[in-house]
Amino acid sequence: MIAKVSVKGQTVIPEAVREQARIKAGDQLDVGYANGLIILRKRRAMTPAYVRSLILSSRRLPTITSDDEIVVARAIQKVRGRRK
16 A cells, blocks of 8 residues: 655555554554654553553563673674764
């Protein structure tokens, strides 16, 4: 599907996508940009149940090790070196 951007930066989300995402008039969307992708996500209220699910899902994340910190530091140095 193709969506066109107006001179005001507005676009229309195709109906089929709105239906799949259960987006309706008045809903709020979080907008982000990462690695060349524009990301839209329907905003959810921060209910106690939602906060609990976020906390529980974060417990499944891998533990960061000292090796990971070294890899991240090297990646940052590499990117900073490209800016010069």
